[in-house]
Amino acid sequence: MKKQIIILVIILVSSIGFSQDINGFLNKADVFFKxxxxxxxxxxxxxxxxQSDLNELLKIAExxxxxxNDAKTYQAFWINAYNLSVIKGIIDNYPTQSPIDNAGFFDKTTYSLAGKNITLNDIEHKLLRAQFNDARFHFVLVCGAVGCPPLINKAYLPSTLDSQLEAQTVKAINGSFINVNAKKKRVQVSQIMExxxxxxxxxxxxxxxxxxxxITTKLEGKYKLSYFPYDWELNKQ
Structure with missing residues (x-):
């Protein structure tokens, strides 16, 4: 009986610690983005x-x-961690005109997150895209360039994640992500889609x-699809 009680206490303490870590991270991320x-x-x-707020956030994320198994929390954490790590990568190379001006920005530089030393590409391709078949990730993972979908000024949260993914996809598809010429039945889209x-x-x-x-106004009939060049200029204010 005593052994069972000890195990239960350990489980409860671990659960509380996990809750505080993830909730603390999400709350501070929300304030940071705002x-x-x-x-x-x-x-x-x-x-x-x-850089104190950013460094504190990433320290918590470690x-x-x-x-x-908790897909929404997992996805929300890694989306926010990706966007914050991009900002950290820019800051570590600041001033810079573009993320791709810095060698290994996406595939060599590692970040300590959730017990892993991991690159931005690993987060996107191995932890998110490979695990969940959801194209909407492309509208919330922001690479630090103007050509990316816009970064929102709030954190992605487990309770609102699906609506946030949906909203950002709608915003991109009805915004700068595509150019439609209805008269010529042509549509140009971001190279992300290529x-x-x-x-x-x-x-x-x-x-x-x-x-x-x-899209709000549907593309009726046969449209010819092409891609416009990606704008890698830094998404700075």
Whole structure:
């Protein structure tokens, strides 16, 4: 009986610790994004002057524990961790004109997150895309460039994650992500859709089907699809 009580206490303490870690991280991330992001643009200059909040956030993220069994919490953590790590990568190389001006920005530089030393590409491709078939990730993982979908000024939360994924996808598809010429039946889209074509053509869909799922004015008839060049300029205020 005594042994069972000890085990129960350990489980309860571990659960409380996990809850505090993830909730503390999400709450502080929400404050950080609200403070430093306006209209999808990041105040890198101000963050660079005082990096304490960013460093504190990433310190908390080091010890957060998340499991794929709790998919919403897992996804919310890694989306926020990705976006914060991009900002950290920019700050560590500041001033810079573009994330790709810094060698290994996405595939070599590692971050200590949730007990892992991991690159940005690993977060996107191994922890999210490979685990969940959801093209909407492409509209919330923000790479630090103008060509990315806009960064929101709040954290992604488990309780609101699906609606946030949906809202950002709708915003992108009805915004700068595509250019439609209805008269000529042509549509130009971001190179994201070219690079990750397999994500936008799942379950028998093609790219136009995906667009029509979210666009306000549907693309009726046969449209010719092409891609416009990605803008790698820094998404700074």
């Amino acid at each position: 403070t430093h992001v306006v209209n999808g643009k990041v105040a890198y200059s101000e963050i660079h002057k005082d 010890v957060v524990s998340v499991s794929k 690079w990750y074509k397999e994500d936008f053509t799942m379950n028998g869909m093609d790219e136009i089907d995906f667009i029509n799922k979210y």
